[in-house]
Amino acid sequence: MNEENIQNNTPQASRNELLAFVWETIKVIVISLAIILPIRYYLVQPFFVKGASMEPNFEDGDYLLVDEISYRFSEPSRGDVVIFRYPEDQSQFFVKRIIGLPGETIEVKNNKVIIYNSQSSGGLELQEDYLSSEQETLGNMLIRLDGSEYFVLGDNRLASSDSRRWGPVNKSLITGKAFLRAWPFTKFDKIKGAVY
CATH class of the missing domain: 2.10.109.10 (Umud Fragment, subunit A)
Structure with missing residues (x-):
């Protein structure tokens, strides 16, 4: 049991978690831009x-x-x-x-x-x-x-x-x-x- 905990806390596991987080963040940003940019440039424009x-x-x-x-x-x-x-x-x-x-x-x-x-x-x-x-x-x-x-x-x-x-x-x-x-x-x- 202690061996499993030690293996999950290795630098490789931390690096994989960080990469997964970065990848998810990039996906959210790309999907958001794919939705927002066409709306902003082709459908709705703000005006003051x-x-x-x-x-x-x-x-x-x-x-x-x-x-x-x-x-x-x-x-x-x-x-x-x-x-x-x-x-x-x-x-x-x-x-x-x-x-x-x-x-x-x-x-x-x-x-x-x-x-x-x-x-x-x-x-x-x-x-x-x-x-x-x-x-x-x-x-x-x-x-x-x-x-x-x-x-x-x-x-x-x-x-x-x-x-x-x-x-x-x-x-x-x-x-x-x-x-x-x-x-x-x-x-x-x-x-x-x-x-x-």
């Missing part, structure tokens, strides 16, 4: 809101999760909150709300956004209940979107650099749709697009 352009709905420092796969199988919808590469500097990412869809004509006039499309040839004035009552949609413009362009605006219209300033966003620049606010925990919630 910077600035006040989406207040009061999204504030500076909010942590959002972005669905990167849905727009590969479907088109963005009016009211979706999207993350995209800034058209004038594609190393920067912006968050805005989709207002105009491909093929539509968008008019901004007298603090109103009017959509002209095949269903509303006379124009449909957007009722934007998600905006605070103090908001004004400044500008005077009429723009026709081509087959892959979207007109985006910040919810804080007075403090937003958006399509009124630098034009429409091409679909190829849209990273994905914000679907969950993960931080702050007091505002943890699923993000729903606006209904018009």
